[in-house]
Amino acid sequence: MVTSIQGTPVVAGIAVGPALVAVTAVSPEAVERYGDGGFADAHAALAAYDEAAAAVAAGFTRKAGLASGATAEVLTASAALATDRGLRATVQKQLDGGDILPVALAHAVDHFVDLFTSMGGLMAERATDLRDVQSRLLAHLVGEPEPGVPVPDRPSVLVAPDLAPADTATLDPTLILALVTERGGPTSHTAIIARQLGIPCVVGAAGAAGVAAGTLLLVDGATGVIEVDPDPVAAGERAETDRSARAAVATWAGPGRTADGTDVKLLANIADGASAAAAAKEPVDGVGLFRTELCFLNRDREPSVDEQADIYAEALAPYADGRHVVVRTLDAGSDKPISFATHPDEENPALGVRGLRLSFADPGLLHRQLDAITIAAERTGAETWVMAPMVATTAEARDFATAVRGRGLRAGVMVEVPSAALLAEQMLAEVDFLSIGTNDLTQYTMAADRMATDLAHLTDPWQPAVLHLVAMTARAGAEAGKPVGVCGEAAADPLLAAVLVGLGVTSLSMAAAAVRPVGAALGAVTVTQCEEMAAAALAATDPVGARAAARAARDRD
Structure with missing residues (x-):
């Protein structure tokens, strides 16, 4: 029998493809090799932090310049988060207390994640973005590439525990057939950007990130169901039927009107x-x-x-x-x-x-x-x-x-x-x-x-x-x-x-x-x-x- 995972539907549409699992953390081995960074004192460590923060912010700003609308807006907000004065001050406090830089960064981010989460509401959404900033800062410090979505060599279904704005902002909808995340709700940044891209999306799909890379997935963005290892022929037929329907929709040219002529x-x-x-x-x-x-x-x-x-x-x-x-x-x-x-x-x-x-x-x-x-x-x-x-x-x-x-x-x-x-x-x-x-x-x-x-x-x-x-x-x-x-x-x-x-x-x-x-x-x-x-x-x-x-x-x- 086909195994299925239930999530919250966000963008309708059916897509079939191999799972592309996003990398969301820096290699522990790289962090271990980095150690204490060899800094002479806390002031030198803070200077390295400032350099990494500027680089991460510049990356967000560069991506924002290539985007528009809601995507540009959330990327600009993430750039500001990377150079946030409160975050920097907390890192400095931890360094002055004797923490090595990676630990100081982790403690500072934990502090604000706990604070944001306790506030609830829109503020809690910043926790995901802040974790993303942490990973990117750490990658710059230890000399590793920033974590994120790998470039697929074939059209794929992107699966991740969660996706930050920078992960979704530059996705190519010809290669990413659908988005599936374990966390997030119907108004999360991932959901908003998926709608802008017009690709099927399901969020809140517990256990999805545990699927092995390359596993065939069928994503139904209307019902929120992800089928794992479906029959390839039947799944392909469903996806083709949906593609045909969406192609017909793409020719719609207005105006907004119901079938009996009421304007909307x-x-x-x-x-x-x-x-x-x-x-x-x-x-x-x-x-x-x-x-x-x-x-x-x-x-x-x-x-x-x-x-x-x-x-x-x-x-x-x-x-x-x-x-x-x-x-x-x-x-x-x-x-x-x-x-x-x-x-x-x-x-x-x-x-x-x-x-x-x-x-x-x-x-x-x-x-x-x-x-x-x-x-x-x-x-x-x-x-x-x-x-x-x-x-x-x-x-x-x-x-x-x-x-x-x-x-x-x-x-x-x-x-x-x-x-x-x-x-x-x-x-x-x-x-x-x-x-x-x-x-x-x-x-x-x-x-x-x-x-x-x-x-x-x-x-x-x-x-x-x-x-x-x-x-x-x-x-x-x-x-x-x-x-x-x-x-x-x-x-x-x-x-x-x-x-x-x-x-x-x-x-x-x-x-x-x-x-x-x-x-x-x-x-x-x-x-x-x-x-x-x-x-x-x-x-x-x-x-x-x-x-x-x-x-x-x-x-x-």
């Missing part, structure tokens, strides 16, 4: 000018999420209004043809700290001063950004909407809307905090639109860290509790006659996209690579089918049941 705006998520230009070539109705954090993350000082305006204009320009762009104001804090604004000593950053809350103590930070967005909108002529992240109260929505409308732009807020969904009717009395960020809404609703593999079933956007909050928000939008979109990773799931439309969502924003599969899926169902799928999912008791119920409702004659 399909939008792109972008992070910079390069990703904006690439997405504009896809059959999208505009941009539903322009993440502006990238121009802040690697800065020691706040960019000037003119600098920001230039960056924003580059992203807006491709959409000056009548398509609109939704710009999200600075979403920093928690796992995306910026040195000049965020609070470094928060006990629980995921529930602390992040997003719009940064402007409470420094209103100028928000107003200067709004000035820059206004300049960019006027310069390009692109229809520009602006929304704020982490809005929790009606008063916050009202104040933000006043500031945005005073500059002649449309104002909205993100629904990430459950209170915003519960108060959606009141929120819509103050703003022009709502955009549901399902990643954070799921995490905060279920009180579960999105990187905790043991809790991946809770951080699944198919959780009925989350779907009920989406339904409540969409219903308020329909009653107010105002648009309600989804810009979280849930929008990239073709099956869930139909459910969201059935709940009343009017637009879906996603990685550009996901637009065609979602558009084709919506074009194959009627609004009535979408509503029946939504009702079935809402009635389920868990994500697995919700998926199955929605699929059954779709396929019912």
Whole structure:
């Protein structure tokens, strides 16, 4: 009988290929040969650490320059982590206490991993990235190549305990057929980048990394099942059928519309000018999420209004043809700290001063950004909407809307905090639109860290509790006659996209690579089918049941 491993499905699709097992640690033999490094004193050892940190950061930055969108964003954040002052100070303290450099590094990283993990939420996601930074620093110190994904000599299924952003950022989708990790949840960095690449992905697959290299695997990204040593002929036929279906989907050219003619705006998520230009070539109705954090993350000082305006204009320009762009104001804090604004000593950053809350103590930070967005909108002529992240109260929505409308732009807020969904009717009395960020809404609703593999079933956007909050928000939008979109990773799931439309969502924003599969899926169902799928999912008791119920409702004659 074929052995199977169950994980959490992230990107649909079927792939068959030999297992390519990632190397995630430095050779113990190399570390033993390195010993104490032969340094004269702690000062000399710290200088070697600084040299390694600069090299690792430069590597992340170089890869970020070759990437775009969410990939570039997470790589830039990892570069900052490699040269983090707090990490360096802790290494120095350990060296001064008598530790040799590799041990000092290990103790310092352990300290911050424990701290991040105890904080939970988005901050816990940094633990994986920090372990990756540790491995790369250690490799530089002992003179070994940085650990990571080996280059396959044939198309393969990449399997690993976990994958850091640098591992997934430069993957070649012609050689990597699918991604499988033991850890991580549906909104982890691996999941986000897999969606951007458009390859099947399953996370939280316990035991997968124990598969021997070269073992034939069949990965079903729709169900989360990985078959080990399947029948090659039958597996090949399934993969070929899926390839044919995906090839047909690739020809979809829009517009976003159900089978019975109901329009659904399909939008792109972008992070910079390069990703904006690439997405504009896809059959999208505009941009539903322009993440502006990238121009802040690697800065020691706040960019000037003119600098920001230039960056924003580059992203807006491709959409000056009548398509609109939704710009999200600075979403920093928690796992995306910026040195000049965020609070470094928060006990629980995921529930602390992040997003719009940064402007409470420094209103100028928000107003200067709004000035820059206004300049960019006027310069390009692109229809520009602006929304704020982490809005929790009606008063916050009202104040933000006043500031945005005073500059002649449309104002909205993100629904990430459950209170915003519960108060959606009141929120819509103050703003022009709502955009549901399902990643954070799921995490905060279920009180579960999105990187905790043991809790991946809770951080699944198919959780009925989350779907009920989406339904409540969409219903308020329909009653107010105002648009309600989804810009979280849930929008990239073709099956869930139909459910969201059935709940009343009017637009879906996603990685550009996901637009065609979602558009084709919506074009194959009627609004009535979408509503029946939504009702079935809402009635389920868990994500697995919700998926199955929605699929059954779709396929019912």
